[in-house]
Amino acid sequence: xxxxxxxxxxxxxxxxxxxxxxxxxxxxxxxxxxxxxxxxxxxxxxxxxxxxxxxxxxxxxxxxxxxxxxxxxxxxxxxxxxxxxxxxxxxxxxxxxxxxxxxxxxxxxxxxxxxxxxxxxxxxxxxxxxxxxxxxxxxxxxxxxxxxxxxxxxxxxxxxxxxxxxxxxxxxxxxxxxxxxxxxxxxxxxxxxxxxxxxxxxxxxxxxxxxxxxxxxxxxxxxxxxxxxxxxxxxxxxxxxxxxxxxxxxxxxxxxxxxxxxxxxxxxxxxxxxxxxxxxxxxxxxxxxxxxxxxxxxxxxxxxxxxxxxxxxxxxxxxxxxxxxxxxxxxxxxxxxxxxxxxxxxxxxxxxxxxxxxxxxxxxxxxxxxxxxxxx
Numbered sequence: 001x002x003x004x005x006x007x008x009x010x011x012x013x014x015x016x017x018x019x020x021x022x023x024x025x026x027x028x029x030x031x032x033x034x035x036x037x038x039x040x041x042x043x044x045x046x047x048x049x050x051x052x053x054x055x056x057x058x059x060x061x062x063x064x065x066x067x068x069x070x071x072x073x074x075x076x077x078x079x080x081x082x083x084x085x086x087x088x089x090x091x092x093x094x095x096x097x098x099x100x101x102x103x104x105x106x107x108x109x110x111x112x113x114x115x116x117x118x119x120x121x122x123x124x125x126x127x128x129x130x131x132x133x134x135x136x137x138x139x140x141x142x143x144x145x146x147x148x149x150x151x152x153x154x155x156x157x158x159x160x161x162x163x164x165x166x167x168x169x170x171x172x173x174x175x176x177x178x179x180x181x182x183x184x185x186x187x188x189x190x191x192x193x194x195x196x197x198x199x200x201x202x203x204x205x206x207x208x209x210x211x212x213x214x215x216x217x218x219x220x221x222x223x224x225x226x227x228x229x230x231x232x233x234x235x236x237x238x239x240x241x242x243x244x245x246x247x248x249x250x251x252x253x254x255x256x257x258x259x260x261x262x263x264x265x266x267x268x269x270x271x272x273x274x275x276x277x278x279x280x281x282x283x284x285x286x287x288x289x290x291x292x293x294x295x296x297x298x299x300x301x302x303x304x305x306x307x308x309x310x311x312x313x314x315x316x317x318x319x320x321x322x323x324x325x326x327x328x329x330x331x332x333x334x335x336x337x338x339x340x341x342x343x344x345x346x347x348x349x350x351x352x353x354x355x356x357x358x359x360x361x362x363x364x365x366x367x368x369x370x371x372x373x374x375x376x
Contacts, residue, residue, distance in 0.1 A: 002106045004039070004133075006030050009072075009376070011130035011351060012094040013055055019084045021059040023360075025072040025351055026094075031135035035109035038117050038138050043150030045101035045129040046343065047354075047363050047372040048158050049250075049290060055097050058083035058294070061364045064357045073355040098129030098374075102144070102153030106133075114138040121148050123156035130351065132376045142330055148337070154373060155343040158314065159187040160333040162289070163194055165317045166248050168325060170200065173285065177201035179239070179247030179260050182292060183223070184211035184368050186343050187250075192220045193340045201242035203235070205256070211368060226256065232263060239267040246285045248312060253293030257286050257309060258300050265303035279304020287312035292366060345373040 007027035014022045033039050047055075059077035067074045079087070102123050108114040122141040128134055144153050170178055180191055183204035195202040196219050203222045204215050215223045222238040224231055238244075245268075247260045261284050268282035284303060289312040299309065318326045333341050346369065353359055354374055363372040 002041070004030060004106060009132045009351060010128070011055075011097050011354070013057075013097055014094040015057070015079065015084070015087050015091050017091055019079050019081070020076050021057060021079050022074060022076050023055060023355060024069060024074040024094075025355065027070075027072075030133065033107055033109040033114065033135055035111045036114055036137055036139075037109045037135055038105045038114050038122075038141060039107040039133055039135045040101075040103040040122060040124060040141070041106045041133055042101045042103040042129060042131060042376050044103075044154035045098050045374045045376070046155045046158075046345070047374065048099060048155075049292065049366055050158060051097055051099055051130075052364055052366070053291070054095060056360075056364055057087060061357070061361050064360060066355070066357050073352055075355045075357060075360060096128035096131065098131070099127060100125045100155065100157045101129035101134065102148075102150040102156065103134070105141070108138070111138070117141060117143060120144075121146070121150065121153060123153045125157040130354070130374060130376075132351075142334065144334065144337070151345065151373065152337055152342060155186070156333055156337070156341070159185075159190055159343065160341040161318070161329055162314050163187050163190040164329045164332065165312075165314055165321075166191060167194055167198060167200055168321060168329070169287070169312075169317065170246050172321075173246065175244070175246040175285070177203070177242040177244035177246075179203045179205065179244050179264075180250075181205045181226075181247070181256055181260075182207075182250035182290065182368075183220075184214050185250065186371055189215070189218060190341055192218055196220075197340065201244060203238045203242055203244050205235070205260075206368075208368075214369075232259060235260070235263040236266045239263050240270060243267070245282060247287070249286060249288045250290030251293045252288050252291040253295035253297055255298040255300070257288060258298055258303075261286055261303040261307055261309075262300070265307075268304075279306070281306055283307065285310070289313065344371065346370045347372045348375050350374070351376050 064077040105117045108118040126140045184206045212223045264284040268280035284307040
């Protein structure tokens with residue numbers, strides 16, 4: 001029988017009134033599962049870009065200082081004044097971190113749904129995963145096959161479901177091909193494999209030749225290096241060939257979203273049989289789902305009048321798509337866990353190591369090919 005401790009080592013992010021962001025570890029009282037809940041001993045949890053926004057916000061981690069409280073590490077960094085104003089609502093509230101994880105159910109409430117998971121390896125979503133244990137509703141867990149390596153199960157939700165959601169969105173909105181930026185990421189590599197299996201044309205945008213070779217090595221057909229001088233010519237050619245009119249941008253800031261819309265418009269105008277001073281009537285949609293660049297998004301209006309730029313987040317998509325679509329997506333992740341949706345990690349660290357200033361600076365840099373996994 002598993003012995004469950006009385007406290008749960010948990011990572012917390014706190015914005016203080018003096019403008020200091022403090023990330024710390026604390027031993028919180030262990031939760032006891034309600035009838036519909038399970039208690040999971042966490043084996044692995046990834047550091048995703050979406051986690052870093054809550055973890056460090058706009059603080060400069062390279063200037064962070066380390067200290068201790070109750071024998072546990074504390075990392076402190078100053079927030080710029082604009083960021084502090086934007087986060088006024090969370091001042092004084094220590095927030096737990098971590099979107100997803102994998103672990104073993106060690107205790108369960110008395111409902112049939114919860115009891116069915118006892119002893120199972122499960123993937124989880126719902127926040128508060130940078131901890132030793134997580135108590136949550138059984139419905140927030142995805143049961144995995146017996147013998148699943150927790151490393152394989154750690155990233156079952158955010159990247160796999162988001163990449164699948166891109167293809168579902170494309171179909172729901174009547175498009176036939178996709179453009180994706182920062183495409184050499186773990187998520188981008190999953191999308192390459194999904195589109196290859198599903199026969200969906202995909203235009204990948206990266207920023208180095210090494211990333212071009214990486215994606216071509218896993219079967220990508222259209223890969224463009226945005227740092228090359230002929231990037232726009234190549235992008236227009238790829239969009240003309242594929243007919244892509246929907247894109248998903250992980251970068252957010254800068255001019256790339258506008259460049260993709262302009263290239264989509266050039267490809268559409270080339271298909272027109274008569275001139276219109278309003279441009280093409282081909283509807284072009286760009287979704288911004290990431291914030292690798294926090295600078296303003298620049299749109300030089302050179303793409304007609306039939307276009308839209310919107311934000312994209314997985315949770316609202318799943319609510320809109322409905323339980324049948326969400327269930328089908330989750331099952332595909334389980335079925336292809338070690339193939340299409342396998343994540344690769346460059347580093348494994350503990351909760352304590354995650355608050356080492358040098359380590360934090362490295363994973364906060366969000367370098368392509370470097371993905372960190374916390375093993376509590």
